[in-house]
């Protein structure tokens with residue numbers, strides 16, 4: 412049975428925090444990174460009578476920090492695990508500072524998540540107050556060290572000092588991790604452990620939270636976001652960090668957990684947030700018939716050039732009602748530069764026709780403000796117009812668009828874009844996420860490095876003009892869609 416985690420209370424001893432986003436989030440979701448990381452540790456923590464609770468404030472607010480203060484002051488906390496994206500890194504630092512102010516040094520503070528995985532500067536070496544940060548497949552490392560810590564009760568510093576020796580004796584059986592601790596000698600701040608590739612068979616099913624999540628793309632009022640794979644089989648978009656370093660994609664082989672989850676939450680729709688929904692033979696013969704049997708409304712993410720008409724029909728036949736996909740831009744030159752040359756206008760319109768014929772709704776993500784890997788702004792007022800024209804054409808051909816989701820390209824650490832900018836001599840500090848009021852209304856626009864906040868991309872009048880054109884295009888495009896399902 413899949414565990415359901417409850418929100419933290421004053422009794423919580425193991426606190427899991429998803430660091431809040433410092434802007435407005437367009438999508439709701441469960442803190443999947445954090446839930447995956449702790450999956451293996453939960454049974455042993457339950458056996459040790461530890462109370463595990465989570466905090467997922469979504470946006471940053473003073474109410475959240477007041478709650479955190481009161482939990483940290485309460486005296487029950489023994490361990491705090493913080494998971495953060497790069498965009499939320501300054502909030503993660505504030506979370507750490509708040510815990511230290513209220514609970515002192517007695518709490519073991521662990522950090523990880525997408526930022527730690529992607530950014531070469533690790534959190535435990537960059538944010539004071541973190542005892543240990545872990546990049547990579549943290550399941551086995553946390554599965555071993557959390558129960559060890561609660562059982563032995565040594566102070567955080569001593570526990571961390573002893574880790575290199577104890578982990579050398581008992582390395583994680585699977586997964587690749589880099590551990591960093593300020594308690595280790597400056598000459599060896601990291602410990603790299605390679606237990607080989609992780610497989611789903613080795614880890615228990617990921618827990619869920621008791622959060623209510625709603626996706627406007629579905630008729631049902633509640634949605635369960637789930638994942639059945641890791642890695643992106645396309646992996647060539649220069650702005651994205653979802654490609655796994657070794658190009659591997661892992662797909663789950665068992666789906667009984669999903670059947671139980673759906674049965675325990677009747678009336679919920681299911682959203683597969685895998686980078687690209689895997690349509691392996693096993694998924695076709697096991698998962699899809701199961702979804703049909705359950706009669707749930709579900710949706711998933713696709714990359715249109717990798718989609719066949721036969722697959723569209725198959726998905727629809729088994730209850731898929733919605734797909735989300737990245738269209739990015741109406742300008743062919745931009746699509747080529749960002750790594751999606753196959754997504755031509757003709758191909759897009761053809762595949763959307765297939766989806767319409769199969770009666771699927773679509774969510775279309777647009778990405779304005781694309782940069783080249785050398786830091787040149789590719790977007791112009793003309794390319795913005797081309798994207799608007801494409802959106803209008805999509806609607807004219809009768810596609811049921813659940814939503815256009817305009818966002819602005821932000822530079823994420825570890826991506827080909829970040830590497831290119833670095834090579835071009837444009838340094839970015841991923842511990843200081845710039846704010847950009849001009850693009851505040853767009854998803855990701857307000858927070859993070861984009862063409863208006865990078866020094867090497869000259870921020871003069873023409874750029875401001877494009878920013879204005881993007882903001883108006885985004886407002887216009889979103890207004891084109893009406894929800895009537």
Ligand code: B12
Pocket residue numbers: 429430431432438439440441442443444445446447448469492493494495496497498499521522523524525526528529544545546547548549550553638641642651652653684685686823824854855
């Ligand atoms: C679901 C999801 C969301 C959900 C939940 C967020 C979450 N991270 O749990 C929601 C909708 C809230 C969300 C929002 C955002 N997301 Co998001 N999201 C995802 C998605 C699709 C899946 C995450 C997941 O469950 N992965 C599966 C697990 C198994 O892998 P993992 O994340 O690498 O987790 C492992 C390690 O990081 C580590 N770990 C994780 N947490 C912890 C904690 C500790 C203490 C330790 C020790 C280790 C550890 O162990 C885990 C298991 O191995 C990923 C893309 C992807 N396919 O991964 C993007 C992704 C994480 N999101 C991304 C972004 C940019 C965002 C947003 C900024 C913007 C946006 N437009 O959505 C916001 C930020 C929200 C915030 N509060 O900061 C980027 C992050 C890149 C980065 N360097 O920060 C990703 C990678 C997508 C991309 N385009 O590249 N997202």
